[in-house]
Amino acid sequence: MCDREFQNLPDIITIDGPAASGKSTIGNLIANKFGYICLDTGIMYRAVACQALRESLDISDELLISQLAERISIDILPSSNNDGRQFDVIIDGVDLTWDIRSNEVNQNVSEVSVYPRVRNAMTELQRNIAKKGKIVMIGRDIGTVVLPQADLKIYLEASAEVRAQRRYVEDLARGKKVCFGDVLESIKHRDEIDTGRAVAPLKPADDSVIVDSDQMTVYEVVERILDLIAG
Numbered sequence: 001m002c003d004r005e006f007q008n009l010p011d012i013i014t015i016d017g018p019a020a021s022g023k024s025t026i027g028n029l030i031a032n033k034f035g036y037i038c039l040d041t042g043i044m045y046r047a048v049a050c051q052a053l054r055e056s057l058d059i060s061d062e063l064l065i066s067q068l069a070e071r072i073s074i075d076i077l078p079s080s081n082n083d084g085r086q087f088d089v090i091i092d093g094v095d096l097t098w099d100i101r102s103n104e105v106n107q108n109v110s111e112v113s114v115y116p117r118v119r120n121a122m123t124e125l126q127r128n129i130a131k132k133g134k135i136v137m138i139g140r141d142i143g144t145v146v147l148p149q150a151d152l153k154i155y156l157e158a159s160a161e162v163r164a165q166r167r168y169v170e171d172l173a174r175g176k177k178v179c180f181g182d183v184l185e186s187i188k189h190r191d192e193i194d195t196g197r198a199v200a201p202l203k204p205a206d207d208s209v210i211v212d213s214d215q216m217t218v219y220e221v222v223e224r225i226l227d228l229i230a231g
């Protein structure tokens with residue numbers, strides 16, 4: 001990252017966009033640069049889906065899933081393990097850091113994220129975490145619903161094919177057995193539900209900066225955001 005003058009840093013930066021558009025990789029790099037915290041809110045929705053599956057709850061039972069979201073305890077802590085994780089994700093006291101990335105969770109997370117009470121519970125937790133400022137928050141509805149007052153809002157775009165290729169390479173590197181076609185299908189499935197839901201759908205905020213990253217490396221996207229921050 002080249003040197004620039006950064007005056008008047010935005011207190012809150014939001015990064016929204018579809019699956020595998022680079023939100024968490026880029027968000028963490030920006031947050032580390034400025035000593036901000038970075039919250040990937042996808043972890044919270046994944047936690048609800050993961051715990052629902054562990055408890056063998058019916059994902060289509062809105063009441064049961066909403067009650068789970070309102071009582072679940074989700075802790076995102078500094079990594080205690082050098083297995084490639086960025087954080088420990090502790091759900092109701094159990095380390096489920098990798099479980100929340102399973103194919104089963106991928107297949108069900110967008111369904112639980114549609115329920116208004118689930119969203120309300122997660123939004124409240126997210127707003128509480130953002131109260132102290134100096135935060136990069138990542139998700140689908142952060143710039144539009146959770147923190148509409150944010151100083152800088154980024155919306156990361158990329159085609160489904162490019163995103164699936166990125167996620168496929170990432171999964172293979174982690175030793176996960178995957179097939180490209182399944183990854184693409186799963187990403188398209190989530191895109192469809194995330195953009196089509198009635199409450200807090202995935203879309204750019206009116207005052208967001210849209211970065212189309214199809215042809216951009218992580219480094220180039222970070223540079224673009226740093227340019228925006230430098231003003």
Ligand code: CDP
Nearest residue numbers: 019020041042045109110113139140141190
């Ligand atoms: O990392 P990836 O982009 O694959 O997904 P994620 O950010 O971990 O989010 C998983 C799912 O949670 C999304 O597909 C959405 O259904 C849901 N989500 C949401 O509805 N709102 C957010 N603010 C974050 C995630």
Ligand code: CDP
Nearest residue numbers: 019020021022023024025166170216217218
């Ligand atoms: O958080 P989100 O699901 O939006 O994406 P991510 O997990 O940060 O990125 C998915 C994968 O794409 C990671 O392996 C990134 O390194 C990679 N990536 C990339 O190669 N080029 C980009 N412009 C953005 C992400």
